Amino acid sequence: MPAHQFILNGQSVSVELPSDVPLLWVLRDVLGVKGPKYGCGVGVCGACTSHLDGEAFRPCIHPVGELTGREVMTIEGLGASGLHPVQEAWIAEDVAQCGFCQPGQIMAAVALLRTNVQPSDADIDAAMSDNVCRCGTYVRIRAAIKRAAL
Numbered sequence: 001m002p003a004h005q006f007i008l009n010g011q012s013v014s015v016e017l018p019s020d021v022p023l024l025w026v027l028r029d030v031l032g033v034k035g036p037k038y039g040c041g042v043g044v045c046g047a048c049t050s051h052l053d054g055e056a057f058r059p060c061i062h063p064v065g066e067l068t069g070r071e072v073m074t075i076e077g078l079g080a081s082g083l084h085p086v087q088e089a090w091i092a093e094d095v096a097q098c099g100f101c102q103p104g105q106i107m108a109a110v111a112l113l114r115t116n117v118q119p120s121d122a123d124i125d126a127a128m129s130d131n132v133c134r135c136g137t138y139v140r141i142r143a144a145i146k147r148a149a150l
């Protein structure tokens with residue numbers, strides 16, 4: 001079985017698996033990294049949103065064989081050395097309800113703010129519209145992104 005080496009939350013990891021296993025399964029079931037959630041498994045809900053080389057991506061549709069030498073960050077890495085300002089804003093705005101989608105929401109928000117430091121409501125809605133929240137926390141998500149952008 002091929003070995004796949006990549007950087008996960010700042011640490012080098014190597015896994016021996018078929019190349020077509022989606023990264024989300026590797027993270028959750030092999031490496032025990034549970035922050036990225038399984039929602040749809042086909043790249044449409046955003047629950048697994050993490051970062052690949054600093055940009056938002058969906059590990060459920062990226063096979064582990066694509067990742068050699070690349071850098072993956074999950075919500076665990078984002079908060080590893082203290083809460084990120086976006087996480088602090090999430091707490092201040094009391095965003096989470098059931099919480100299931102929130103790691104993916106936060107990772108998408110961090111990626112948005114890296115490229116747009118003062119997003120408008122329309123910018124936020126456009127960037128976040130593919131991250132689904134069954135509890136409907138969208139108004140608080142928008143408020144938290146605006147708070148983090150201050």
Ligand code: FES
Nearest residue numbers: 039040041046060
């Ligand atoms: Fe990855 Fe839905 S579980 S986008």
